[in-house]
Amino acid sequence: MNKTTISQVHKYVGEDVKIGAWIANKRSSGKIAFLQLRDGTGFIQGVVVKAEVSEEVFQQAKGITQESSVYVTGTVQKDERSPFGYELQVKGIDVIHQSVDYPITPKEHGTEFLMDNRHLWLRSKRQHAVMKVRNEIIRATYEFFNEQGFTKVDPPILTGSAPEGTTELFATKYFDEDAYLSQSGQLYMEAAAMALGKVFSFGPTFRAEKSKTRRHLIEFWMIEPEMAFVEFEENLEVQEQYVSHIVQSVLKNCSLELKTLGRDTEKLEKIQAPFPRISYDDAIKFLHEKGFTDISWGDDFGAPHETAIAESYDKPVFITHYPTTLKPFYMQPHPNREDVVLCADLIAPEGYGEIIGGSERIHDYEMLKQRLTDHGLALEAYEWYLQLREFGSVPHSGFGLGLERTVAWISGVEHVRETIPFPRLLNRLYP
Ligand code: 4AD
């Protein structure tokens, strides 16, 4: 007997296999039972025909409860009608554990109920598909940066300094000292870029943001590349190549998952570099032309503004050169203008908002010191960071891509809470 998994059944068409699985769902009549089997690698329908199995096996199939675990044996058959392409003609069922009343039934449930049962909700077909897309984005990320000669570097999670402003920090104690959970690995990645040239990180980041929106998590994962001798425009080119690569990889390797999610893949096919660019100045003018009266030069964009700008394009759009006052201390000023910096946010299409924030970094010692002081940051905590500008300082740039927002966009799911296994939200630390 071939012991295999659902994802591998295509190798055994016409043969008998044994699969360890859970019963995702069940339908039966007097003569036939349909078992929706799942094993983590995929979903397959098991067909139990009364006339072809023993009475005992048929009664087992009829009586089995949702989420019971089984070893099932049967013959693999091609099935053109199923999106998966195969089904299993069941011959035997060995019940490992009969499940008690499973709370998540095939009927509709409210969001809070599903979130309370997130540890079980993860088993559903849709959540399975989202996690597979997330995994593919991570796989394609490593592939892209390794092929481009980047080295993966891991910045610390416990830190003594704040790259993105001090208001959203998670403070904790580091024995007798004050410490913060990392809100971005960027400053450490700048040090790493001076040692290794092109580096990227992938890790959790924490922001005590009081925002309760479909785009905000308290704990989220960020991919942060940093590159020595790379200037503003070159940084944007890396970003558009990278984002195109992950979208095209998901299209290629997750077609079944995208179908499960009902994603419009035609929209994703168009995501190929280059991406359009619009300056902050022009974005403000555009919004005024569109009739937005609630924003003027110097204000940050809200979700409706970002969505209005994104709607003009069928690709992600870079908004470049934001006012200095809106951005963190480390951004390189525009060479001819004091009031804007060499930065860009990448806004995803279809209303998914900002997925990347990036910039060229200040590499002049005196200027950086001045900016730290202007931002009211304690120089002692940044001494090591300033020192990077004392020993062969070079122009350098980098960016941070928020994984969950990117998963939401590519999967077409409305809220980031479904894009991470166990979301940490404003009022949720359970499960
Ligand atoms: O724009 P941000 O704040 O940029 C930085 O942290 C830079 N230090 C990155 C760098 O240059 N190395 O955050 C980067 C991205 C955002 O574009 C967004 O996709 C995501 O991180 N992000 C969040 N995602 C979910 N929940 C939140 N609360 C997020 N805050 C930022």
Ligand code: MG
């Ligand atoms: Mg940002």
